[in-house]
Amino acid sequence: xxxxxxxxxxxxxxxxxxxxxxxxxxxxxxxxxxxxxxxxxxxxxxxxxxxxxxxxxxxxxxxxxxxxxxxxxxxxxxxxxxxxxxxxxxxxxxxxxxxxxxxxxxxxxxxxx
Amino acid sequence: xxxxxxxxxxxxxxxxxxxxxxxxxxxxxxxxxxxxxxxxxxxxxxxxxxxxxxxxxxxxxxxxxxxxxxxxxxxxxxxxxxxxxxxxxxxxxxxxxxxxxxxxxxxxxxxxxxxxxxxxxxxxxxxxxxxxxxxxxxxxxxxxxxxxxxxxxxxxxxxxxxxxxxxxxxxxxxxxxxxxxxxxxxxxxxxxxxxxxxxxxxxxxxxxxxxxxxxxxxxxxxxxxxxxxxxxxxxxxxxxxxxxxxxxxxxxxxxxxx
Numbered sequence: 001x002x003x004x005x006x007x008x009x010x011x012x013x014x015x016x017x018x019x020x021x022x023x024x025x026x027x028x029x030x031x032x033x034x035x036x037x038x039x040x041x042x043x044x045x046x047x048x049x050x051x052x053x054x055x056x057x058x059x060x061x062x063x064x065x066x067x068x069x070x071x072x073x074x075x076x077x078x079x080x081x082x083x084x085x086x087x088x089x090x091x092x093x094x095x096x097x098x099x100x101x102x103x104x105x106x107x108x109x110x111x112x113x
Numbered sequence: 114x115x116x117x118x119x120x121x122x123x124x125x126x127x128x129x130x131x132x133x134x135x136x137x138x139x140x141x142x143x144x145x146x147x148x149x150x151x152x153x154x155x156x157x158x159x160x161x162x163x164x165x166x167x168x169x170x171x172x173x174x175x176x177x178x179x180x181x182x183x184x185x186x187x188x189x190x191x192x193x194x195x196x197x198x199x200x201x202x203x204x205x206x207x208x209x210x211x212x213x214x215x216x217x218x219x220x221x222x223x224x225x226x227x228x229x230x231x232x233x234x235x236x237x238x239x240x241x242x243x244x245x246x247x248x249x250x251x252x253x254x255x256x257x258x259x260x261x262x263x264x265x266x267x268x269x270x271x272x273x274x275x276x277x278x279x280x281x282x283x284x285x286x287x288x289x290x291x292x293x294x295x296x297x298x299x300x301x302x303x304x305x306x307x308x309x310x311x312x313x314x315x316x317x318x319x320x321x322x323x324x325x326x327x328x329x330x331x332x333x334x335x336x337x338x339x340x341x342x343x344x345x346x347x348x349x350x351x352x353x354x355x356x357x358x359x360x361x362x363x364x365x366x367x368x369x370x371x
Contacts, residue, residue: 002235002236002266002267002270002271005234005236005238005267005271006153006154006270009153009154009155009156009157010153012156013149013151013153013155013156017147017149021147023145023147027144031153036296038266038269038270038296084292084295085295085296085299085329086291086292086295086325086328086329095327095328095331096331104152105152105153105154106150106151106152106153107149107150107151107152107153108148108149108150109146109147109148109149109150110146110147110149111144111145111146111147112144112145112146112147113143113144113145
């Protein structure tokens with residue numbers, strides 16, 4: 001639901017970078033989206049097309065690198081994979097998990113000209 | 114002409130050097146790669162940080178109230194304002210998609226309030242709250258409540274500069290909401306389980322609901338309230354006083370003022 005705002009933020013970052021780095025068109029965008037970031041990848045693609053219309057990134061390709069969720073299980077004292085925040089530890093079934101990765105949403109890189 | 118590896122003409126302006134490039138050499142002639150490595154919400158986070166500085170300099174304790182529509186958030190807030198207005202300077206920022214009905218209800222308590230209409234937007238952001246602060250001008254040392262748009266999804270991601278997110282869940286909703294909307298319950302420091310006066314009429318399993326909330330956020334505090342009968346409200350006020358005192362500890366002017 002907030003993917004459109006995220007795409008508007010993304011556009012602002014690109015516009016600012018275009019001034020700093022001296023380019024006028026974005027051809028491809030690489031994003032890293034974690035499984036626990038609360039972002040629907042399909043909604044993000046849709047939002048990207050809408051938000052970039054008429055901008056320097058109109059028609060740009062959107063490459064989304066999806067990263068898995070990862071947590072530290074205090075009971076097992078090791079890293080375990082998680083799909084959601086409320087997952088139990090796949091090894092011991094406990095709930096003492098601290099999410100350590102997969103909650104990021106980052107813009108990594110652009111192909112520009 | 115990869116600006117990451119600096120393998121093209123001397124345009125490289127990037128510090129990081131990454132040779133595990135997943136698409137290196139893939140770009141078409143005439144184009145180049147620019148490394149950004151920024152959180153998508155970086156801009157919002159800058160505005161939120163500015164708000165947080167504003168609050169910290171003035172000793173303003175800011176709470177971001179989040180819930181689904183219909184949790185009784187506004188009624189709970191109005192009772193809170195009426196009960197605490199003799200004790201603290203108060204202020205309210207109201208977020209709704211449309212109308213100023215809620216801000217009008219708040220102003221009837223005598224507490225200054227400002228309405229932000231988000232229009233199509235489903236959440237408040239740091240930028241809009243910053244502008245609301247310019248108009249509302251909350252007092253030094255005050256308690257400031259931001260009533261976010263009724264939505265358990267989007268406001269979780271947008272930092273407004275608050276000290277705490279407080280999530281309000283009413284017992285007329287499903288007890289499984291904490292695991293259906295885990296991001297919000299994860300982001301909140303306190304859950305108010307509201308409308309508990311209605312429990313005798315419902316099949317709501319309180320223990321299970323609290324257990325679900327702790328599963329997504331082992332540190333979350335839970336207070337059971339009824340804004341209608343007043344049950345549990347004293348505990349909520351005690352939490353407000355304590356969290357404000359913690360936040361003000363060491364403040365050059367306001368520490369020790371209670």
